[in-house]
Amino acid sequence: MDFLSEITAAFVNFVWGPPLIILLVGGGLFFSLYSRLVPFRYIGHGISLLTGKHDKDSEDGQLTHSQALSAALAGTVGMxxxxGVALAITAGGPGAVFWMWLTALLGVSTKFFTCSLGVMFRQKDANGELQGGPMYVIMEGLGKNWKPLAMLFAFAGLFGTIPSFQANQLTAAFREELIPENWISSPEMFNYIMAAIVTTLVAGVILGGLQRVAYVTSRLVPTMAITYLLMTLAVLFNHIGEIPALIGSIFTEAFNPKAISGGIIGVIIIGVSRGVFSNEAGIGTEVMAHGAAKTNEPIREGLVGMLGPIVDTLIICTCTALVILASGMWQGVEGVKGVELTMQVFGQELGLTGQILLAIQILFLAASTMFTYWYYGEKCFVFLWGESSRKYYKWFYLFMIIVGCIVTLDVVFNFMMGMYGLMAIPTMLSAFILAPKVKAAANIYFKKLAN
Structure with missing residues (x-):
């Protein structure tokens, strides 16, 4: 495992260098300025689209606006x-949270463009169903000469959306923090038992296809997100006087070159990479969910998609970060990171009840993410190997759950982060080139809206 850890660490460090940070942050800044901040000016309209009053059964697609957003959020609101927030703070200190915020703010514009393109350039598969995603945006919007770029996204997307990270952290939460130590005679055997349970749970949903995934996630995600927010607010209420100082430390540490090894560049890389791991802005996975939306207006889905970073990072991740910082435990616990740290924080702040409630959150949020990742991965798998290969993907996906329950956190997280970085390259490049088409469509849509 040490060898795998070293290899995956080298891989993620190579991918997440300054060029990729410039691509994502600079790209978000470009989209914000190029659109003249239009996405921010129409946030209210984006929210109104979720009510269903603009939905039409006669339009193409498989999911309503709210179902598409729920499916996309199921892939982001979770572990x-x-x-991820705990990993960001333990690696980069409070300053990493600032760069997560910046990534989310710029990600609003990025998602507006990428999700609009996901509907604008979608393609029917062999079953006659519309498929969207960066690989189809590239093939339909840029042409067949760009197919290598589409293949790069599909390959990275196939492995970047494996469920191993969620399975790993779900197993760790129960093994290390919830189940009494004397109940576990063999950690290895416990890992296999959890693998069997989680695999069975996920199989029961994904074998029912996209409609079952959308049905489950549209009910799970809002309920779990609201419950989790209430838990974090209960903790923060006990630290209400400390919150201004905590927020101040986030800003000051963001520009503190002594924050971690690597100085300010290290903090930026950690914050940006963990931010996009959380909200997926510019990565392209969310484009696959929004590309299935039941609408003939690409701009509408862009407005719905851009709400993701606001909900995911600016609201939910911020609450998690403030809870961890308020506890002070991120500095004083050796060798504890990821979900184990978050669970210990809630245990300290809310007692055993807090840990049990968080365990329930982890179970359902991790499961909802795994449901959505199956959909993303299958689309990439079929794009690479054709419709006839579809029947094999589910078994590959379920096997990767077992792998995630067994291998170490560092191996799983670094491998997925590296693949996330590779996905961003074709997603952002195609969005840059096709941005004028989104802007033209937006001008037409907002003129009609004003009339």
Whole structure:
């Protein structure tokens, strides 16, 4: 495992260098300025689209606006919010949270463009169903000469959306923090038992296809997100007087070159990479969910998609970060990171009840993410190997749950982060080139809206 840890660490460090940070942050800044901040000016309209009053059964697609957002949020609101934030703070200190915020703010514009393109350039598969995603945006919007770029996204997407991280952290939460130590005679055997349970749970949903995934996630995600927010607010209420100082430390540490090894560049890389791992802005996975939306207006889905970073990072991740910082435990616990740290924090602040409630959150949020990742991965798998290969993917996916329950956190997280970085390259490059088409469509849409 040490060898795998070293290899995956080298891989993620190579991918997440300054060029990729410039691509994501600079790209978000470009989209914000190029659109003249239009996405921010129409946040209210984006929210109104979720009510269903603009939905039409006659339009193409498989999911309503709210179902598409729920499916996309199921892939983002989950372990990235609970475990990813803890990993960011332990690696980069409070300053990493600032760069997560910046990534989310710029990600609003990025998602507006990428999700609009996901509907604008979608393609029917062999079953006659519309498929969207960066690989189809590239093939339909840029042409067949760009197919290598589409293949790069599909390959990275196939492995970047494996469920191993969620399975790993779910197993760790129960093994290390919830189940009494004397109940576990063999940690290895416990890992296999958890693998069997989680695999069975996920199989029961994904074998029912996209409609079952959308049905489950549209009910799970809002309920779990609201419950989790109430838990974090209960903790923060006990530290209400400390919150201004905690927020101040986030800003000061963001520009403190002594924050971690690597100085300010290290803090930026950690914050940006963990931010996009949480909200997926510019990565392209969310484009696959929004590309299935039941609408003939690409701009509408762009407005819905851009709400993701606001909900995911600016609200939920911020609450997690403040809870961890308020506890002070991120500095004083050796060798504890990820979901284990978050669970210990809630145990300290809310007692055993807090740990049990968080365990329930982890179970359902991790499961909802795994449901959505199956959909993303299958689309990449079929794009690479054709419709006839679809039947094999579910078994590959379920096997990767077992792998995640067994291998170490560092191996799983670094491998997925590296693949996330590779996905961003084709997603952002195609969005840059096709941005004028989104802007033209937006001008037409907002003129009609004003009339």
């Amino acid at each position: 990235g919010n609970i475990s």
